[in-house]
Amino acid sequence: MPLKPDIERPETQSRRVGFAIVGIGELSAEELIPAARTSEHAYVAALVTGERGKGEAFALSLGLTPDDVYTYEEYDRLGERSDVEAVYVVLPNSMHREYVERAAKAGKHVLCEKPLGVNAADAQAIVDACAGAGVQLMTAYRCQYTPEHWAARQAVQEGRLGKIKLLDSIHVQVQDDPEAWRLKLGLAGGGPLPDVGIYSLNTIRFVTGQEPEWVFAAQHQPQGDLRFTEVEESVSFMLGFADGVVANCLTSYGALKTSTLRVLGEEGALLMDPAFPYDGLKLTIEDEAGKFEPSFGSYDQFSQEFDHFAQRVRDGQRPWTPGEEGVQDHVIMDAVYESARSGQVVRLKFVEGQDAFRGTPPEVPGQD
Structure with missing residues (x-):
């Protein structure tokens, strides 16, 4: 309207x-x-x-x-x-x-x-x-501009959870229109992976600040379903990071809408459920002091994006999520599809350093 x-x-x-x-x-x-x-x-x-x-x-x-x-x-x-x-x-x-x-x-x-x-x-x-x-x-x-995701990132990177061991994320939803452009390979480039699975991939990279060293994946494309004549219905992929840290991700166009992110450390854990909608995010952090659910004032995720980019246009500094950040997700997604086709682990080019593809940090509401 x-x-x-x-x-x-x-x-x-x-x-x-x-x-x-x-x-x-x-x-x-x-x-x-x-x-x-x-x-x-x-x-x-x-x-x-x-x-x-x-x-x-x-x-x-x-x-x-x-x-x-x-x-x-x-x-x-x-x-x-x-x-x-x-x-x-x-x-x-x-x-x-x-x-x-x-x-x-x-x-x-x-x-x-x-x-x-x-x-x-x-x-x-x-x-x-x-x-x-x-x-x-x-x-x-x-999702790299919300206080909930930044609080999750800080808990991970400041050691609140101890040494990180495992991460998992699910982002699935039902795509029921066979004519939707997201189900056309020539328009979308893939199925749920580049549409909703990318949230899991990008957010895991964001909260850890690190890049995966390898991927292993499988996908399912059902026969006889007109929705999936060109793209997959579901993808499961595993990301391997330094020091043995492993992340598991599930994405699909065939399951009830769900979005979660879980991080498990030696001394604590965190859960975002839901993790990726436009509003209503919920973060729970559990450590030696008990469970804590941080809350933040109202804000608009898209206004945050507009403001950050506008400020970078004015000051000439590199945006926090520049084009290179988008390229890196494609590099990994291309490897996911390659692994799903071959059934083999795909090694990725080694990337050194923290936040290797990111620029000037944003101003995030509720964060110091």
């Missing part, structure tokens, strides 16, 4: 970063556009859509005009708009590269939905295009 006109803003538009939202699907309409209204450092300056009427209705609700709405054919004209400093690409995965490259060519900074592309080579081309054009690129990993 279109929103009431956006009249009051925390900053003047001359200081805030103007975004063009590229694609007005469910995520944009229900989450991103409302989130931009509560952002301190960003606002929606233009909309790009295949349905002009729909775009104009949303433009009206934002206090914009029909001239602020562009079709995909008119997309390159954003280069004429000095008030549009960045784009947020919210399109099927296979379209990310084209629309990021076109934005970079027009001199616009890019916030791109995850996964960054359809495979590691595709994602690297996106990174290269933005680097060559001298524009900022951020992968939209919203």
